[in-house]
Amino acid sequence: MATSKSRTNGLVSHDTQKRLQRIAVYLTALLISVFTIIPVYVMVVIAIQSPATTFAGGRVNLLPTEPSLRNFVVLLGSTDTVRYFVNSLIVTLGSTILSTAIAVAAGYGLTRFDFTGKSLAARAVLFSYMFSPIVLAIPLYVVFSTLGLLNSHFALTLALTAISAPFCIWLMWQYFQTVPIALEESAWVRGASRWRTVKDVVLPVARPGYISSAIFAFAVAWNDFTMARVVMSRDEMYTITVGASLFLDRVSIGWGETMAVSLLIALPPFLIALFLQRYLLQGFSVGGLE
Amino acid sequence: MSTELKSRVSAAQSALSEREFDSTTLLLAACFVPMFVFFLVVWVIPIIYALGMSLFSAPVRNPEFVGLGNYTALLGSAEFWGFLWNSIVYAVATTGLSLVIGLGLALVINQKIRGGDALRTLMIFPYLLPTLVVIFMWKFILDPNIGILNQFLVDAGFIDSPIAFFSTLEFAMPAVVITSVWKFASFAFFILLARLQAIDPDLYERARVEGATTWQAFRDITFPHLRGAILIILLVRGIWMFNKFDIIYLSTRGGPLQQTTTLPIRVYQIAFSEVNFGMATALAGIMFFLLALVAVVYFRAFAPEQEVA
Numbered sequence: 001m002a003t004s005k006s007r008t009n010g011l012v013s014h015d016t017q018k019r020l021q022r023i024a025v026y027l028t029a030l031l032i033s034v035f036t037i038i039p040v041y042v043m044v045v046i047a048i049q050s051p052a053t054t055f056a057g058g059r060v061n062l063l064p065t066e067p068s069l070r071n072f073v074v075l076l077g078s079t080d081t082v083r084y085f086v087n088s089l090i091v092t093l094g095s096t097i098l099s100t101a102i103a104v105a106a107g108y109g110l111t112r113f114d115f116t117g118k119s120l121a122a123r124a125v126l127f128s129y130m131f132s133p134i135v136l137a138i139p140l141y142v143v144f145s146t147l148g149l150l151n152s153h154f155a156l157t158l159a160l161t162a163i164s165a166p167f168c169i170w171l172m173w174q175y176f177q178t179v180p181i182a183l184e185e186s187a188w189v190r191g192a193s194r195w196r197t198v199k200d201v202v203l204p205v206a207r208p209g210y211i212s213s214a215i216f217a218f219a220v221a222w223n224d225f226t227m228a229r230v231v232m233s234r235d236e237m238y239t240i241t242v243g244a245s246l247f248l249d250r251v252s253i254g255w256g257e258t259m260a261v262s263l264l265i266a267l268p269p270f271l272i273a274l275f276l277q278r279y280l281l282q283g284f285s286v287g288g289l290e
Numbered sequence: 291m292s293t294e295l296k297s298r299v300s301a302a303q304s305a306l307s308e309r310e311f312d313s314t315t316l317l318l319a320a321c322f323v324p325m326f327v328f329f330l331v332v333w334v335i336p337i338i339y340a341l342g343m344s345l346f347s348a349p350v351r352n353p354e355f356v357g358l359g360n361y362t363a364l365l366g367s368a369e370f371w372g373f374l375w376n377s378i379v380y381a382v383a384t385t386g387l388s389l390v391i392g393l394g395l396a397l398v399i400n401q402k403i404r405g406g407d408a409l410r411t412l413m414i415f416p417y418l419l420p421t422l423v424v425i426f427m428w429k430f431i432l433d434p435n436i437g438i439l440n441q442f443l444v445d446a447g448f449i450d451s452p453i454a455f456f457s458t459l460e461f462a463m464p465a466v467v468i469t470s471v472w473k474f475a476s477f478a479f480f481i482l483l484a485r486l487q488a489i490d491p492d493l494y495e496r497a498r499v500e501g502a503t504t505w506q507a508f509r510d511i512t513f514p515h516l517r518g519a520i521l522i523i524l525l526v527r528g529i530w531m532f533n534k535f536d537i538i539y540l541s542t543r544g545g546p547l548q549q550t551t552t553l554p555i556r557v558y559q560i561a562f563s564e565v566n567f568g569m570a571t572a573l574a575g576i577m578f579f580l581l582a583l584v585a586v587v588y589f590r591a592f593a594p595e596q597e598v599a
Contacts, residue, residue: 021504028398029409032391036412039427039472040419042438046430060436102324109321110598122595127585128333130526132533134554135574135581138561139336142343142571162332169325173598194317223420225536230562241422245540248429255430262423269418277414284480 043266047071047259054256071260079253081261083236084243090153091228091239092221095160099168099217102161104210107172108202112181125173129166136162137230144231151234159227164217171216175209212279215272222268240265337578344572353568360572370573377552379463381532384470389523391471392478393516400486410483417476425540428469432456456542462549470537478523485519486512518592525588529581553577 045062046054050070054061075081110121140159141150149155183205187197228239238246244261247253272280344360346353364370395413399406416424431439432455440452455465489511497507535554538544544551544559551559553573561570589595 017504025398025401025403028394029403029405032395032398033409033412035472036416039424039431040415042431043423043427055436060438060441062438102328105321106325109318109325113318113321119595122598123589124329126589126594127582128329130529130581130585130588132530132535132554132577132581134535134557135533135577136333136336138557138567138570138574139340140332141561142567143336143339158332161328165328170598177598194313198317219418225420225422225540229539230558241420245422248426255436258426259430262426265420266423269420270415273411273414273418277411280414280418281480281484284477284484 043259043262046255047263049256051254051256071256075257075260079247079257079261080236080238080243081240081264084238084240085264087153087232087237087243088222088240091156091160092218094153094157095164095221096214096217098157099161099164100210100214102165103168103172103213104203104206106169107174107176107209108198108206110169110173111176111179122173125166125169129170131166133163133224133226137226140227141230151232151237153237156228156231156239159231160221160224161217163224163227164220168213168217171213172206172209175206175213179205208279208282211276212282215276215279219269219272222265340571341575343567344569344575346568348564348566348568356568360569361576364569364573364576372548373551373553373556376463376548376550377532377554380467380470380534380538380550380552381528383463383467384474384531385524385528387467387471388475388478388527389520391475392480392523393482393520395475395479396482396486397512399483413476413479416473419473421473421536422540424469424473425537428465428472429456429541432465457546459546459549462542462546466538466541466550469541470531470534473537474527474531477527481519481523482516485516489515521591525584525591529584533577533581 042062045064048067048069048071049061049064050066050068053066053068110118137159140155140162144150144155144159179202183201184197187201188194192200223241224239225241225245228242232238232242235243240261244258244265247258247261343353345355345357347356347359395409399409431437434440434452434454437452439455440449443449444452453461455461493511494507497511502510532552533554534552535558538550538552538555539558542550544555554577557570557573557577560566560573
């Protein structure tokens, strides 16, 4: 539909071109949302429907006609899911706290004190951030095994922190540069000690920084499979990802329970995405997550 | 740290009294000791220990010193180069596809379309879903017996009988790649979107006034702004995908017939199936070296360490 303003540009008018572009844009958006939503939808429906309904008549029925909690009841009743969950929570919280604490201290120190070799330190931090978990897992396994630390929450907490801490340090290092030192100076001038200043001035201002750093550490540890697979070999020490990964090989466990456990595993990250998205995006803007 | 900042810090520091000096030293220690101890314990010592171990042959008890024997054995085997090739194929395919999809979506959302915010939120889910959950979903969708993709393809007449995607020679790698791209395209998306939103809209207005086509505007304004981000995605995402263990291990265990065996999968197999830690750490050493090589390129290209003071 050509208006008086439109210019012809090759074969089609400018307006037609604009409109086609608009359609292409919405089509791309639609395609990608469908591609993203379908697997999640499938997981949820299978989890909340009993297998008898889902697989009735030899075909997969993906309309949630008869919601049921049967899968969750079976899952929690006949597997060690609760124990795996507790293991995951212990090491995830442990490494989140450890990683963030190290990062806050290091980030503050690195921006407030000067020393030679700072750019070397920056490179080392970034290099370890890019490092492969499996390449680090083998040496850690060897050392933990020598020290008799395999199958302990402590060892896995350390291993997970090894993966998350480099990026947390990098994040806090960048974050503290945005905190003006004048804030601290004015506290010193009024006679506050450096420690008081850190506690009452620096930490409160740094809050958005360490929240995003903690979210990152949490996501890394909760998602981890590699480290837990290597460090924990005793069944009762498995984390939820390792424990659930074995479900597929067990005849007694079907897709219903598998999707139910998936839903439980997905819950914490889902809540993070829902409520803490902006902190997460802050992480992306500094250079992505793993 | 800027010189102005530096002088203010030292001025403030000298203003502190004698009594304060001790507490400053303590603060300095509190800042750096945890980091140094931590890096020493979980990075430096294990890696040195492992590099040492890579010079010994199996068995676990009474290992024999073989020098660089493990390394030459690895580099001399056709197997190694095959696994390296698999790693490269997997890394290039996943990174390339993620970049294309992420770029497409970032350009779309940057148009401020209706529902754009919802789409952005939606894109963060695959990224946050733990790998295991992603694998479960795709194992179900691609399952030969009950998978909905096979059901659809058979119903629509595209194929006669269902395909066992993860365990068929020619489909295993594509299946693993699609699963990975589903999870990681959002990485490229968020980084590119951040860059797009930083572009001054006046540039496009001026280009429009001067009669530039959409393509010309993309080529001359959008692309130059994205070049750095694209390079970061190619390098960083590429490194991570090259080293990815969990997705492949959980979906195919490296099969069928080692079709999806990449170097990380091989390291795990050598260490825990064949219990040959000398060889496993040697292979990890080779990967370490490859990683360092790319890291050098990364530091040359970006000097990211200049970003922090």
